[in-house]
Amino acid sequence: MSLELLGISVLWIFLFGYLIVGSIDFGAGFFSLYSDWTGQKHILHKMIQRYLSPVWEVTNVFLVFFFVGIVGFFPKTAYYFGSALLVPASISIILLAIRGSYYAFGTYGSKENKVYSFIYGITGVLIPASLTTVLTISEGGFLAIDKSGVHLKLKELLTSPYSWSVVLVSLVSVLFISAAFLTYYARQAEDNKAEQLVRRYTLGWSIPSVAAGVLVFYALRSHNPEHFARMADVSWMFVASLVFFIAAITLFYKQRAYGVAFFAVVMQYFTAFLAYGISHYPYLLYPVLTIYDGFTNKTMAIYLVVAFIAGLLLLIPALYLLLKLFLFNRKYVKGME
Amino acid sequence: MQYDAVLYSRILTEMTLAFHILFATIGVGVPVFIALAQWMGLKHNDPHYLLLARRWTRGFTITVAVGVVTGTAIGLQLSLLWPSFMEQAGQLIALPLFMETFAFFFEAIFLGIYLYTWDRFKNPKTHLLLLIPVVIGSSLSAFFITAVNAFMNTPQGFEIVNGTIMNIEPLKAMFNPAVPTKVGHVLVSAYMTSAFILAALAAYHLLRGRQHVYYKKALRITLIPALVFSIATALVGDLSGKFLAEYQPEKLAAAEWHFETEGEAPLLLFGKLDEEQNVSGAIKIPFALSILAGNLPSTEVIGLNEFPADERPPLYVHYLFDVMVTLGMLLIVIALIYAVLSKWKPKKMYNKWLLRAVVLSAPMSLIAIEIGWIFAEVGRQPWILRGYLKTAEAATASPHVGTMLVAFGALYVLLGVGAVIVLRNMFKNNRAEDELAARGDSYVA
Numbered sequence: 001m002s003l004e005l006l007g008i009s010v011l012w013i014f015l016f017g018y019l020i021v022g023s024i025d026f027g028a029g030f031f032s033l034y035s036d037w038t039g040q041k042h043i044l045h046k047m048i049q050r051y052l053s054p055v056w057e058v059t060n061v062f063l064v065f066f067f068v069g070i071v072g073f074f075p076k077t078a079y080y081f082g083s084a085l086l087v088p089a090s091i092s093i094i095l096l097a098i099r100g101s102y103y104a105f106g107t108y109g110s111k112e113n114k115v116y117s118f119i120y121g122i123t124g125v126l127i128p129a130s131l132t133t134v135l136t137i138s139e140g141g142f143l144a145i146d147k148s149g150v151h152l153k154l155k156e157l158l159t160s161p162y163s164w165s166v167v168l169v170s171l172v173s174v175l176f177i178s179a180a181f182l183t184y185y186a187r188q189a190e191d192n193k194a195e196q197l198v199r200r201y202t203l204g205w206s207i208p209s210v211a212a213g214v215l216v217f218y219a220l221r222s223h224n225p226e227h228f229a230r231m232a233d234v235s236w237m238f239v240a241s242l243v244f245f246i247a248a249i250t251l252f253y254k255q256r257a258y259g260v261a262f263f264a265v266v267m268q269y270f271t272a273f274l275a276y277g278i279s280h281y282p283y284l285l286y287p288v289l290t291i292y293d294g295f296t297n298k299t300m301a302i303y304l305v306v307a308f309i310a311g312l313l314l315l316i317p318a319l320y321l322l323l324k325l326f327l328f329n330r331k332y333v334k335g336m337e
Numbered sequence: 338m339q340y341d342a343v344l345y346s347r348i349l350t351e352m353t354l355a356f357h358i359l360f361a362t363i364g365v366g367v368p369v370f371i372a373l374a375q376w377m378g379l380k381h382n383d384p385h386y387l388l389l390a391r392r393w394t395r396g397f398t399i400t401v402a403v404g405v406v407t408g409t410a411i412g413l414q415l416s417l418l419w420p421s422f423m424e425q426a427g428q429l430i431a432l433p434l435f436m437e438t439f440a441f442f443f444e445a446i447f448l449g450i451y452l453y454t455w456d457r458f459k460n461p462k463t464h465l466l467l468l469i470p471v472v473i474g475s476s477l478s479a480f481f482i483t484a485v486n487a488f489m490n491t492p493q494g495f496e497i498v499n500g501t502i503m504n505i506e507p508l509k510a511m512f513n514p515a516v517p518t519k520v521g522h523v524l525v526s527a528y529m530t531s532a533f534i535l536a537a538l539a540a541y542h543l544l545r546g547r548q549h550v551y552y553k554k555a556l557r558i559t560l561i562p563a564l565v566f567s568i569a570t571a572l573v574g575d576l577s578g579k580f581l582a583e584y585q586p587e588k589l590a591a592a593e594w595h596f597e598t599e600g601e602a603p604l605l606l607f608g609k610l611d612e613e614q615n616v617s618g619a620i621k622i623p624f625a626l627s628i629l630a631g632n633l634p635s636t637e638v639i640g641l642n643e644f645p646a647d648e649r650p651p652l653y654v655h656y657l658f659d660v661m662v663t664l665g666m667l668l669i670v671i672a673l674i675y676a677v678l679s680k681w682k683p684k685k686m687y688n689k690w691l692l693r694a695v696v697l698s699a700p701m702s703l704i705a706i707e708i709g710w711i712f713a714e715v716g717r718q719p720w721i722l723r724g725y726l727k728t729a730e731a732a733t734a735s736p737h738v739g740t741m742l743v744a745f746g747a748l749y750v751l752l753g754v755g756a757v758i759v760l761r762n763m764f765k766n767n768r769a770e771d772e773l774a775a776r777g778d779s780y781v782a
């Protein structure tokens with residue numbers, strides 16, 4: 001495996017990690033707000049708090065890790081994306097900042113506060129929408145590159161069917177992934193009422209998540225035919241994704257083996273996202289930047305890989321400890337501690 | 338005002354860093370004191386220290402949250418506002434930046450565990466142990482990010498051949514000559530600042546007439562370390578001066594309005610400068626600059642006139658340097674008076690004037706941090722990467738920086754005000770005395 005490929009694979013894995021843990025977090029915020037609107041807050045709120053409280057900072061680090069890593073391995077991305085994304089990325093940062101801090105303010109600080117939970121819920125859907133513009137832009141066609149620098153063609157972005165289909169798929173996926181996780185978590189907590197509620201959300205958002213995915217395909221076909229054709233080459237992976245989806249939904253429907261069911265959801269996204277990544281290869285930014293011409297020097301790459309491996313050796317046991325103490329600890333999950 | 342992307346990018350960078358650094362400093366320093374209090378509490382089986390640790394931790398969760406989100410902001414802004422800088426420097430300095438995220442990761446995981454596992458372990462010492470990775474993680478992240486900043490001051494570990502960067506040595510770039518003094522000064526000043534902030538909280542309550550021994554213990558456990566760390570800060574600051582004299586003489590010369598290269602150079606405090614480089618009204622300490630630069634009165638100190646006019650930093654940094662040093666000295670004095678009184682005149686140890694001074698020590702040390710950074714960063718100008726890349730050449734060309742400046746300004750107001758309100762409510766309605774009584778403590782003041 002070349003260093004370039006190794007680098008992008010590592011980053012891709014962290015991005016996928018963020019996709020999952022971030023989705024759980026963002027969706028949970030929205031469900032918490034929604035349950036408040038529908039008068040069902042008492043059912044959900046506590047359980048969501050118990051999951052989110054210990055891990056929100058860790059979720060955020062996944063994102064930091066990704067963007068520091070991509071600039072480290074592929075410094076040219078800082079030039080292209082950095083120049084072009086000032087406005088959309090700043091919006092994401094501001095939303096993330098408000099969300100993170102007001103979450104902490106609400107959880108640790110004051111008792112119950114409508115403003116906090118509103119901000120928390122609504123940013124949960126706005127952030128994924130704004131973050132996914134990065135993926136949209138990477139398809140090419142939204143940047144004007146000339147001597148003076150790189151500029152975003154905002155009007156094209158806002159009027160492109162492709163860009164909106166990506167926003168849609170991100171929103172629906174966030175809600176689906178999150179609901180699926182919470183269903184599993186509610187059963188761990190033996191909280192039957194909450195389980196029934198989030199299970200309904202899961203089933204409700206399941207078909208839309210696949211429908212939105214199909215929509216993206218169609219939009220991409222006209223926006224970037226080259227990428228679309230490459231996707232068709234790995235279509236078996238999308239079929240695999242669909243199989244995982246069907247397995248997950250069957251289990252949720254039959255109320256069986258939620259752990260396996262959630263794992264199937266993760267695999268559904270893993271295969272689809274992997275297929276997307278593979279077909280995107282070797283481009284970081286269609287058609288001007290590939291992982292080969294954007295790569296850092298070889299020496300630095302080797303050091304980064306070594307640092308990464310050393311870091312993982314430290315992190316994996318620590319993450320395991322976190323999961324063991326909170327996620328897989330029946331007493332804690334049930335709220336007895 | 339005419340739109341100027343470079344200027345606005347600078348202002349936005351400054352604003353974000355200036356806001357972040359307050360919370361980052363607390364993030365580095367406060368876990369050390371939480372650990373100290375918890376350790377004392379467990380060792381002496383003293384509920385007061387244990388409650389101290391708990392209450393500090395609660396406040397800490399709020400400052401951490403703001404530190405995390407503003408840190409995320411600055412991390413992204415570096416690429417958004419300085420794309421060319423990150424593109425080039427990224428090839429050289431990615432290693433410490435990348436390792437910093439591991440340090441955060443490590444810290445975040447254990448902090449999350451620590452916060453939610455009070456009373457969960459059979460042996461309470463296990464809970465205390467969880468703070469060790471938190472302290473290591475936050476101090477390491479300060480180390481790595483400061484190494485990046487040090488690199489901007491003394492870049493090394495590469496060659497430029499025909500305009501391209503060659504022969505890169507990441508470790509040499511990371512361990513550049515500015516690292517020892519910079520990291521040392523940043524770390525000890527963070528511990529010192531945190532100590533004064535926590536001491537100020539206790540002193541404030543004592544001033545308001547609360548007499549519980551809880552507050553007196555809090556004062557002791559923070560002010561004695563504050564004395565140690567403030568002296569250490571001054572000592573490492575002195576070493577930083579020697580570092581500057583050798584590696585960044587223009588920064589030291591600008592800080593001291595020292596124009597001609599000469600030995601037996603005096604140190605000037607404050608004063609006024611006219612067009613002809615004449616200084617009036619300054620307090621003059623003979624030989625002190627030569628001693629700061631090289632320990633001997635005869636040390637020759639390079640003057641600013643040795644540098645081309647367009648490579649000299651702005652001269653107002655003189656005042657920044659003076660204010661930082663003055664504050665540093667005053668803070669040592671405050672902690673010293675407390676220590677002396679507590680040893681020889683314990684009756685006078687809680688007198689109003691000392692307590693007032695201790696309350697003031699919190700803003701004083703935070704101001705010293707801010708001013709110290711502005712001095713260090715403005716003193717590097719016009720360079721962003723000293724000797725290689727000028728700040729003006731590295732900024733984004735985007736026409737929207739002005740709008741973003743306003744948006745982020747509003748964000749920081751929101752975060753700052755929110756944090757203050759939440760912290761106040763958190764402790765106002767929940768006094769330590771009541772909490773102790775609820776836990777069965779029988780001390781009566």
Ligand code: HDD
Binds near residue numbers: 490529571580668709
């Ligand atoms: C509580 C904060 C505080 C206090 C009391 C002091 N400093 Fe400081 N100083 C800092 C906080 C700081 C800082 C914020 O941490 C800086 C900014 C950049 C850096 O490396 O450290 C700094 C920078 C800095 C520099 C520039 C280093 C560089 O650019 O590489 C020098 C020469 C000094 N300091 C010297 C001193 C001296 C002689 C002090 C005497 C008491 C002193 N400082 C007190």
Ligand code: HEM
Binds near residue numbers: 358483
């Ligand atoms: C955390 C503490 C820091 C603070 C408070 C700080 C503060 C500042 C200030 C006040 C300036 C403005 C100089 C001017 O007005 O001309 C500046 C410049 C700059 N600093 Fe730092 N700095 C810090 C650390 C760093 C680090 C670690 C980096 C890099 C990784 C960095 C990157 C920059 C850049 C890119 C500039 C150029 C923009 C400008 O000139 O304003 N800073 N910083």
Ligand code: HEM
Binds near residue numbers: 442
């Ligand atoms: C340009 C300079 C800087 C950048 C890019 C930066 C980046 C970051 C990022 C991304 C985070 C959030 C990490 C997370 O999500 O958990 C963060 C938080 C933090 N930063 Fe900064 N930082 C800078 C300056 C500094 C400096 C100079 C220090 C130390 C003196 C520092 C210390 C911290 C600490 C300790 C935290 C953890 C939050 C807390 O415990 O309060 N940062 N920083």
